[in-house]
Amino acid sequence: GNSVTQMEGPVTLSEEAFLTINCTYTATGYPSLFWYVQYPGEGLQLLLKATKADDKGSNKGFEATYRKETTSFHLEKGSVQVSDSAVYFCALIGSGYALNFGKGTSLLVTP
Amino acid sequence: GAVVSQHPSWVICKSGTSVKIECRSLDFQATTMFWYRQFPKQSLMLMATSNEGSKATYEQGVEKDKFLINHASLTLSTLTVTSAHPEDSSFYICSADSWETGGDYNEQFFGPGTRLTVL
Numbered sequence: 001g002n003s004v005t006q007m008e009g010p011v012t013l014s015e016e017a018f019l020t021i022n023c024t025y026t027a028t029g030y031p032s033l034f035w036y037v038q039y040p041g042e043g044l045q046l047l048l049k050a051t052k053a054d055d056k057g058s059n060k061g062f063e064a065t066y067r068k069e070t071t072s073f074h075l076e077k078g079s080v081q082v083s084d085s086a087v088y089f090c091a092l093i094g095s096g097y098a099l100n101f102g103k104g105t106s107l108l109v110t111p
Numbered sequence: 112g113a114v115v116s117q118h119p120s121w122v123i124c125k126s127g128t129s130v131k132i133e134c135r136s137l138d139f140q141a142t143t144m145f146w147y148r149q150f151p152k153q154s155l156m157l158m159a160t161s162n163e164g165s166k167a168t169y170e171q172g173v174e175k176d177k178f179l180i181n182h183a184s185l186t187l188s189t190l191t192v193t194s195a196h197p198e199d200s201s202f203y204i205c206s207a208d209s210w211e212t213g214g215d216y217n218e219q220f221f222g223p224g225t226r227l228t229v230l
Contacts, residue, residue: 099157099219
């Protein structure tokens with residue numbers, strides 16, 4: 001079946017540091033890949049997505065590249081801000097509508 | 112952007128009682144709504160998928176008689192936890208998607224979640 005594995009947090013960074021959150025997946029076929037973000041007290045929001053191999057999703061300074069050869073979709077940002085503090089979820093959709101989520105990675109950015 | 116609300120945001124109930132959680136799409140019509148359950152420091156687990164006017168499709172291991180889902184309109188789905196017990200305490204999250212968003216993927220829009228505590 002489909003599954004997503006992402007690095008465990010919490011991750012604590014200083015403002016302007018470089019961020020990487022690793023995500024690998026197992027799926028049959030060619031899934032679509034997503035990063036969702038959950039800010040405190042809010043619902044999950046789609047951060048970025050990639051629907052085929054070598055696609056790069058980007059939004060708000062975050063990037064992730066769909067790497068089929070390594071079955072990975074690592075999230076990166078060159079310079080994090082305090083406002084980026086949130087929980088980040090890697091997810092995939094295989095066949096059908098169901099999203100398979102990773103366990104989430106909590107990020108805390110300190111001034 | 113599309114907004115999904117949930118009510119209540121948190122609820123505490125006694126063991127054996129039933130609790131209803133509402134999920135509404137506020138500014139769009141939802142073709143499909145989803146109910147997830149999230150345990151602390153765990154992933155979101157899909158419980159069921161519902162389409163307006165039809166019976167929900169439950170994931171393996173989810174008791175459909177315990178978690179009643181009704182999707183009576185294109186903007187409202189309800190999850191009723193019947194005869195709740197402490198092990199049902201969890202964070203319940205709904206999402207809704209819409210053909211209006213188009214493209215190669217119907218984006219799911221998530222509600223803020225409902226914290227259920229069963230005493």
